[in-house]
Amino acid sequence: MKITLQEVSLNLEHAFITARKNIKSNTSLLIEIYDVEASLTGIGECVIADFFGDTVSSVKADLERVIPFLEQWEDPFSIEKLNRVLARDLKIRNSARSAIIMAIYDLVGKKTGLPLFKLWGLSIEKDYLSSYTIGIDTPDIIRKKAEAAAQYPLLKIKLGSEKDLELLEIIKSVTNARLIVDANCGWTLTKLKDIMSTLVDLGVELIEQPFPPAAEDDYRKLKQTSKIPIFADESLKDQRDLKLIESLFHGINIKLVKCGGLYDALIMAHTAQALNLKVMIGCMIESSVAITAASHLAPLADYLDLDGNILITNDPYIGVKNISGKLKLPTDPGIGVKRREPK
Ligand SMILES: [Mg+2]
Structure with missing residues (x-):
């Protein structure tokens, strides 16, 4: 697997105001997992769950830390195992894990030719x-x-x-x-x-x-x-x-x-x-x-x-x-x- 990360600033049409915050843009982190053999790419995304203490730098650090591990992960179909190892062994934050698991599901869907719901x-x-x-x-x-x-x-x-x-x-x-x-x-x-x-x-x-x-x-x-x-x-x-x-x-x-x-x-x-x-x-x-x-x-x-x-x-x-x-x-x-x- 080859992994690519990208940071994007998503701009809001109107400032988004709630009882907790007032924002004009939001940082999104995108991860691409490229299966070299199959020549297919899975894409995943997460934004920052600030209410639970995450920051852009902490989530990015988790994603960067996990790249060498993901590059060695050979079986994208073992989603339960990957999810468990990311959460329990590698202590990857939920938001970072959500981007990785999304990319893996995208890849598995492409490998099987099936949309995720199917x-x-x-x-x-x-x-x-x-x-x-x-x-x-x-x-x-x-x-x-x-x-x-x-x-x-x-x-x-x-x-x-x-x-x-x-x-x-x-x-x-x-x-x-x-x-x-x-x-x-x-x-x-x-x-x-x-x-x-x-x-x-x-x-x-x-x-x-x-x-x-x-x-x-x-x-x-x-x-x-x-x-x-x-x-x-x-x-x-x-x-x-x-x-x-x-x-x-x-x-x-x-x-x-x-x-x-x-x-x-x-x-x-x-x-x-x-x-x-x-x-x-x-x-x-x-x-x-x-x-x-x-x-x-x-x-x-x-x-x-x-x-x-x-x-x-x-x-x-x-x-x-x-x-x-x-x-x-x-x-x-x-x-x-x-x-x-x-x-
Ligand atoms: Mg709500």
């Missing part, structure tokens, strides 16, 4: 609806953003500012879209209790991560009484958290970069179903490489939030198509992406 035994029977995200902003800009998003039937609204209800009411006044909200840890139980009946009246169908992960007792109480399902994002990193999460939440947001990649995400989606937890497949600000990879999990999801690639202006790849929120999965072998030709 390799997994899943069937794609329709176009799957993804939410479209609207970040926090001033009331005027929120109105314009909601009007500009008229074609999307499902909106994910970032909340956690002083103007939450005002912003939601503006959005509701210009669109008939279904609404889900994400407070990114920006609320307290008292605040949520104050606004819960308004959220119900506005038709909000799920709430993502209202409080910080440490507020376990509040989550436990909320799970028993909430009229709207509560989903874990920042409270859920990987498989090991599922046992606790089951008692605190109604659903989980699985992101490749958090959980360690496609192998773990597949297991988590099945485990969540067994635990009676709803499944959202989510994303970061990522290119079409990671978004397309995650979209292969669509048949196992109750919600998809895979819009990171359509919020950027310089996506270096083409993959899953997003047509008014409906995802059309590629059926090419592997994850199904190709490099965008320069204009």
Whole structure:
């Protein structure tokens, strides 16, 4: 195997503002694994899960450290073993591991001639609806953003500012879209209790991560009484958290970069179903490489939030198509992406 790394800055069309951050671009790390004998290349991507303490330099260092090991890895089909060795023996961070495992799956798909979902035994029977995200902003800009998003039937609204209800009411006044909200840890139980009946009246169908992960007792109480399902994002990193999460939440947001990649995400989606937890497949600000990879999990999801690639202006790849929120999965072998030709 020959390994190549590349760092790309993904530029956002609009600054992305949530209760936790305000960014204009995001750093993406791309890894290519070239199988010399087969003359095939697998591509993988990760961005930085800063909430879990990762930095660009720490993730890059992990990827650089693992190159000599990957170059000697002879059997790309041994994905479980590779995943285990990366995580347990080499202590590779989840985000870096997610890029490697993505590239390996892409390569294995190309070697077998199968798209990833088929390799997994899943069937794609329709176009799957993804939410479209609207970040926090001033009331005027929120109105314009909601009007500009008229074609999307499902909106994910970032909340956690002083103007939450005002912003939601503006959005509701210009669109008939279904609404889900994400407070990114920006609320307290008292605040949520104050606004819960308004959220119900506005038709909000799920709430993502209202409080910080440490507020376990509040989550436990909320799970028993909430009229709207509560989903874990920042409270859920990987498989090991599922046992606790089951008692605190109604659903989980699985992101490749958090959980360690496609192998773990597949297991988590099945485990969540067994635990009676709803499944959202989510994303970061990522290119079409990671978004397309995650979209292969669509048949196992109750919600998809895979819009990171359509919020950027310089996506270096083409993959899953997003047509008014409906995802059309590629059926090419592997994850199904190709490099965008320069204009
Ligand atoms: Mg979230």
